[in-house]
Every structure is written in structure tokens, then in C-alpha cells.
Amino acid sequence: MTAPGSSEWPSETVLEPLRRHLRYPSSEFWIGPGWYQLALRCHEVLVAEFPDYVLFAVKQKWAALVVQADPRPSTPNGADWTKEEAGRLRAVTAEFDRLSRAVCESCGRPGTLRGTRHLRLTLCDDCETAVPPGGLWRAAP
Numbered sequence: 001m002t003a004p005g006s007s008e009w010p011s012e013t014v015l016e017p018l019r020r021h022l023r024y025p026s027s028e029f030w031i032g033p034g035w036y037q038l039a040l041r042c043h044e045v046l047v048a049e050f051p052d053y054v055l056f057a058v059k060q061k062w063a064a065l066v067v068q069a070d071p072r073p074s075t076p077n078g079a080d081w082t083k084e085e086a087g088r089l090r091a092v093t094a095e096f097d098r099l100s101r102a103v104c105e106s107c108g109r110p111g112t113l114r115g116t117r118h119l120r121l122t123l124c125d126d127c128e129t130a131v132p133p134g135g136l137w138r139a140a141p
């Protein structure tokens, strides 16, 4: 079993393709290693339709994966995309939010919502036992 907070696939490797889309290059990815592949798949779906999409954040919120992005860089005059494009982008990120609710954020195996900490997390049985009460981990890009 992989210990919480560690991974044989470090975020620097798995999430490297996302870094090029970060609006703020010093941003960090606030998710556990169990969700790296989900975040990468979300990126692949987004980049297929929006090659220049702009990434603001990848994080865990209410025990789910949150990806905040715009379809492309905005211009000085404002948003440079249609409502339909924004809607399609939100549909993609919402789908990965939904998928993450069944994946352990620590190890990537099937997980469920755990309410035993001050912070709600999606974890498998093993990680529910292993992740400490303060149990938040993060990965720098």
C-alpha cells in the first residue's frame, strides 16, 4: 500500500502537462496523489477542445476534485469565449468532480466520503485508518 502523501508517480511528473496552463505559474496543486490521474484526464479532455485553456486551481473542496479554468486567456476587453464554451468547460470539470467522489484521494482506489475529521475527505477503508486527523496533504507542481 502506498502511504498517504507519497506516490510512486510524483505530482511533478504526472501533473507536468497541467503546469503549462497555469495562470499563475507558482500555483500549487492541492490534491492527494490518488487524484493525480483524474486531474490529468480532466486536463486531457479540456485541452482537446480548448488547447489554450487557462488553469486557475486544482484542489480538493468538500471532498471532491475541483478544477477551476477558463476556455482561453481573456483579452483586455474581457472574456474571449462564448457562454456555450464556458458551459462545455464547466460540464467537463463537473464530471471529474463527480468521478472524484468515488476515488480515494490518497491512493486512487475506490473511496467514499469520510466525515471523521474537521475536513471531509474521500478515502478508502485503509486510508481512512492511515490518514491522520489533520490529514491534509498537498503536492507542489
Ligand SMILES: [Zn+2]
Residues within 6 Å of the ligand: 034, 104, 105, 106, 107, 108, 109, 111, 123, 124, 125, 126, 127, 128
Ligand atoms: Zn486509499
